[in-house]
Amino acid sequence: MPTYKLQINGKMLQADVEADTPLLWVLRDHLGLVGTKYGCGIAQCGACTVHVNGGATRSCVYPVSAVGSSPVLTIEGLSEKGDHPLQLAWDEVDVAQCGYCQAGQIMTAAALLKKTPKPSDEDIANTMHGNICRCGAYHRIREAVKLASTKA
Amino acid sequence: MENVTNSRRDFLKKSAMTGGGLVLGFNWFNVEAAPVIVADSAIAAGNIGFNSYLSIAADGIITIMSPNPELGQNIMTSFPMVVAEELEADWTKVKVLQANLDNKFQRQLTGGSGAVPHSWKLLRTAGATAKAMLIQAAAQKWGFPAAECSAAIGFVTHPSGKKSGYGDLAEAASKVPVPTDVKLKDRKDFKIIGTRVRNVENKKIVTGKPLFGMDVYREGMLFAMVQRPESFGMKLKSVDAAAAKAMPGIVDVVTFKNNVAVVGKSTWQVMKARKLLKVEYEKDGAIESTDDHNKLFLSLMDTGTATVRRKDGDVDAAFKNAAKVVKGEYQCPFLSHSPMEPMNFFADVRADGIELIGPTQTPAGARSQVSKLLNVPEDKITLQLTRLGGGFGRRLQNDYALEAAEVSSLMKAPIKLVWSKEDDMTGGVYRPAVRYRFEAALDASGNLTGYKLRGVGINSGNSTRENNFPSGAVDNLLIDSVEHKSPITTGAWRAPITNFLAYAEQSFLDEVAQAAGKDPVAFRLELLEKAKAKPVGDIRYDINRMIGVIKLAAEKSGWGKNKNVSQGFSVYFSHASYVAQVAEVEMQSGMPVVKKIFAIADCGQVVNLGGARQQVMGGVVDGFGHAMYSKLSFKDGAAEQKNYNTYRLIRMKEIPEVETHFVDNGIDPTGLGEPALPPTGGAVANAIFKATGKRLRSQPFIDQDVFKAIS
Numbered sequence: 001m002p003t004y005k006l007q008i009n010g011k012m013l014q015a016d017v018e019a020d021t022p023l024l025w026v027l028r029d030h031l032g033l034v035g036t037k038y039g040c041g042i043a044q045c046g047a048c049t050v051h052v053n054g055g056a057t058r059s060c061v062y063p064v065s066a067v068g069s070s071p072v073l074t075i076e077g078l079s080e081k082g083d084h085p086l087q088l089a090w091d092e093v094d095v096a097q098c099g100y101c102q103a104g105q106i107m108t109a110a111a112l113l114k115k116t117p118k119p120s121d122e123d124i125a126n127t128m129h130g131n132i133c134r135c136g137a138y139h140r141i142r143e144a145v146k147l148a149s150t151k152a
Numbered sequence: 153m154e155n156v157t158n159s160r161r162d163f164l165k166k167s168a169m170t171g172g173g174l175v176l177g178f179n180w181f182n183v184e185a186a187p188v189i190v191a192d193s194a195i196a197a198g199n200i201g202f203n204s205y206l207s208i209a210a211d212g213i214i215t216i217m218s219p220n221p222e223l224g225q226n227i228m229t230s231f232p233m234v235v236a237e238e239l240e241a242d243w244t245k246v247k248v249l250q251a252n253l254d255n256k257f258q259r260q261l262t263g264g265s266g267a268v269p270h271s272w273k274l275l276r277t278a279g280a281t282a283k284a285m286l287i288q289a290a291a292q293k294w295g296f297p298a299a300e301c302s303a304a305i306g307f308v309t310h311p312s313g314k315k316s317g318y319g320d321l322a323e324a325a326s327k328v329p330v331p332t333d334v335k336l337k338d339r340k341d342f343k344i345i346g347t348r349v350r351n352v353e354n355k356k357i358v359t360g361k362p363l364f365g366m367d368v369y370r371e372g373m374l375f376a377m378v379q380r381p382e383s384f385g386m387k388l389k390s391v392d393a394a395a396a397k398a399m400p401g402i403v404d405v406v407t408f409k410n411n412v413a414v415v416g417k418s419t420w421q422v423m424k425a426r427k428l429l430k431v432e433y434e435k436d437g438a439i440e441s442t443d444d445h446n447k448l449f450l451s452l453m454d455t456g457t458a459t460v461r462r463k464d465g466d467v468d469a470a471f472k473n474a475a476k477v478v479k480g481e482y483q484c485p486f487l488s489h490s491p492m493e494p495m496n497f498f499a500d501v502r503a504d505g506i507e508l509i510g511p512t513q514t515p516a517g518a519r520s521q522v523s524k525l526l527n528v529p530e531d532k533i534t535l536q537l538t539r540l541g542g543g544f545g546r547r548l549q550n551d552y553a554l555e556a557a558e559v560s561s562l563m564k565a566p567i568k569l570v571w572s573k574e575d576d577m578t579g580g581v582y583r584p585a586v587r588y589r590f591e592a593a594l595d596a597s598g599n600l601t602g603y604k605l606r607g608v609g610i611n612s613g614n615s616t617r618e619n620n621f622p623s624g625a626v627d628n629l630l631i632d633s634v635e636h637k638s639p640i641t642t643g644a645w646r647a648p649i650t651n652f653l654a655y656a657e658q659s660f661l662d663e664v665a666q667a668a669g670k671d672p673v674a675f676r677l678e679l680l681e682k683a684k685a686k687p688v689g690d691i692r693y694d695i696n697r698m699i700g701v702i703k704l705a706a707e708k709s710g711w712g713k714n715k716n717v718s719q720g721f722s723v724y725f726s727h728a729s730y731v732a733q734v735a736e737v738e739m740q741s742g743m744p745v746v747k748k749i750f751a752i753a754d755c756g757q758v759v760n761l762g763g764a765r766q767q768v769m770g771g772v773v774d775g776f777g778h779a780m781y782s783k784l785s786f787k788d789g790a791a792e793q794k795n796y797n798t799y800r801l802i803r804m805k806e807i808p809e810v811e812t813h814f815v816d817n818g819i820d821p822t823g824l825g826e827p828a829l830p831p832t833g834g835a836v837a838n839a840i841f842k843a844t845g846k847r848l849r850s851q852p853f854i855d856q857d858v859f860k861a862i863s
């Protein structure tokens with residue numbers, strides 16, 4: 001089995017896995033980073049969203065062999081103290097219900113804010129439309145992204 | 153505020169109870185019994201008759217143990233809020249522990265919107281008792297009568313200027329006799345209850361901490377996935393696992409019942425190997441398709457053997473003498489629960505006992521079922537609860553926990569058993585598909601003189617709620633149901649039965665109001681006034697509370713006043729609470745668009761305003777989303793939708809604005825996890841009728857003609 005050296009959350013981590021293993025399962029099963037969630041496995045729900053090279057990426061369909069030297073950012077590395085403007089806004093707005101989709105929601109929003117620090121309502125809706133929240137927390141997700149964008 | 157998962161033995165340690173303090177034990181299911189002081193040693197032994205604890209440590213930290221599974225209903229926040237209110241605690245000093253399964257927790261489940269209503273008085277009494285003891289301890293220390301002392305925000309004070317923190321008083325308070333007649337606060341003095349308090353687990357959720365069953369990893373643990381028959385009505389015939397077993401990382405393939413489990417060293421290796429299984433199935437029962445069900449619905453509606461659920465007066469006479477008869481039929485498809493977190497459970501079956509960890513709405517059920525399955529006494533089985541990534545009723549069943557235990561027992565290894573999303577959707581326990589026929593008899597002045605409802609459902613049990621409104625308001629009424637038994641498995645789905653019955657019934661009442669030439673709101677109020685003045689038979693709902701939400705909904709939505717939008721009305725009573733909704737529809741390029749939904753809830757006293765709003769808004773989005781977009785259909789016994797690419801769930805751009813209001817009547821809490829969902833489909837269908845003149849007779853609405861061009 002090949003060994004992959006991955007740059008994750010600013011650290012070099014290593015995993016012995018088959019080339020087609022999705023980044024999601026490398027993170028969860030091999031590197032102990034379980035904040036990134038498995039929802040559908042077919043790039044439909046966004047629960048597994050991480051950043052690869054700064055862009056929102058669905059790790060459930062992204063093979064580890066494609067990562068190469070690109071930096072990977074997961075929810076665990078989004079901020080050191082859990083105080084990224086989105087994380088603070090998520091708490092302030094009290095977004096989460098069951099909470100399972102929220103890491104993926106936050107990572108999707110973080111990639112948006114990085115590219116577009118002051119997104120319009122339409123930008124937010126268009127971007128977040130790809131992430132499913134089965135609990136229906138969409139109103140607060142929208143509100144929290146907006147709030148974070150005003151504070152960042 | 154922080155919280156951790158906790159075994160009862162760890163309670164003292166985690167509640168910082170090392171330097172002495174006050175520990176009250178109370179009995180979670182015995183509402184009448186007063187709390188009792190518990191000695192540290194008794195808790196450590198883990199064998200006393202208390203199942204909830206409230207402790208106050210020398211450092212002032214207050215720890216409350218919450219026994220109910222948390223799946224997003226926010227019980228881990230609202231439960232301690234109630235205790236803290238009566239205790240006059242400083243909320244920043246309150247810690248919550250998620251209790252593990254305990255023999256004594258008799259209502260340690262999440263379902264039926266019952267957690268807060270059940271524990272309301274109990275939790276208040278526990279808090280008030282501790283407060284009284286702290287006051288007594290301070291009074292003794294200072295030499296004043298207790299009546300002169302008072303408590304607020306974690307301190308006891310006396311008008312002389314004396315002041316002591318709860319932490320300093322806790323040890324002395326533990327020596328004071330437990331009062332049995334504490335006075336509960338007047339609700340006008342509530343400082344925490346009814347306010348918006350943030351979810352105590354927010355920080356962990358937004359930083360990706362391991363909280364869920366899926367996040368359980370253990371040294372030496374193996375991963376398992378199970379191949380089940382893809383069609384209902386089939387059973388296992390033969391397995392050729394050679395190719396799967398030869399794959400890297402695969403430890404074994406084991407067969408039990410109709411299941412083939414692939415066990416390996418990582419999730420991905422198991423997923424890949426599983427595709428190489430060659431499994432043959434053979435017929436074991438009826439192989440049904442949605443087309444068959446559609447035909448069955450029509451024939452059983454006329455010829456099925458019906459069970460009478462309620463009969464008042466003489467319906468035949470009422471219909472014979474009617475000036476006008478209205479008939480309407482409505483149908484709803486099967487639905488999958490599809491919580492975001494797929495089914496999973498950890499099991500370690502060893503010679504000395506069984507360890508279970510995972511998400512379940514019924515932990516006690518999981519343990520007793522595993523006990524029976526493996527013939528191991530319950531006291532040799534521990535169950536640690538994880539946070540649930542959604543439940544919606546699916547995790548009332550413990551089939552996946554049993555599978556984990558069975559595979560662990562076969563493999564003699566710790567196992568994490570995981571379902572894929574496809575397994576979740578094709579693996580059964582669905583909301584049943586149901587068709588309803590309603591008939592109404594009207595007299596010459598448009599009064600409802602007769603009412604008939606027949607529900608025909610597939611594995612739906614009683615698909616009616618015979619004692620709900622309009623029962624009690626109609627002199628002549630007949631409600632019955634027909635059930636078709638199918639190999640397709642069904643189960644409770646958030647707001648069981650009412651999640652589709654309410655849509656059908658509220659649409660039909662709209663039809664009747666229209667036929668009677670009456671405004672839908674006025675028509676309902678008229679019926680309720682009649683039920684009040686001249687009740688027919690047994691009435692199980694509170695007429696005044698229902699009138700209350702209807703009137704408030706009409707007021708808040710400006711019912712009938714805004715001519716630019718088409719409004720639809722709906723009101724429903726379920727799980728002891730009352731919710732009225734008004735949906736507003738606008739036409740955009742020839743299509744109806746749902747712009748806004750007003751939801752007015754009477755759930756008695758709101759505990760956490762934030763959590764309550766979440767439940768109502770989430771319930772509306774859930775009710776709207778499923779009515780609008782979701783269906784699970786079958787072809788030759790197999791679910792046709794297998795993942796989110798074909799099973800459509802509502803997404804952000806599709807949500808209407810939702811405005812929530814709560815009736816403030818001071819009644820004890822009556823539940824809110826489900827009641828906001830049932831009315832939504834009806835309000836939306838009625839608004840769309842208003843806008844288009846078309847009745848939406850089946851779900852999902854998106855498949856109906858009015859939406860044809862945009863689906």
Ligand code: FES
Pocket residue numbers: 037038039040041042043044045046047048049058059060061
């Ligand atoms: S798990 Fe990757 S998109 Fe759903």
Ligand code: FES
Pocket residue numbers: 096097098099100101102132133134135136137224492541542
């Ligand atoms: S909070 Fe439960 S799925 Fe989004």
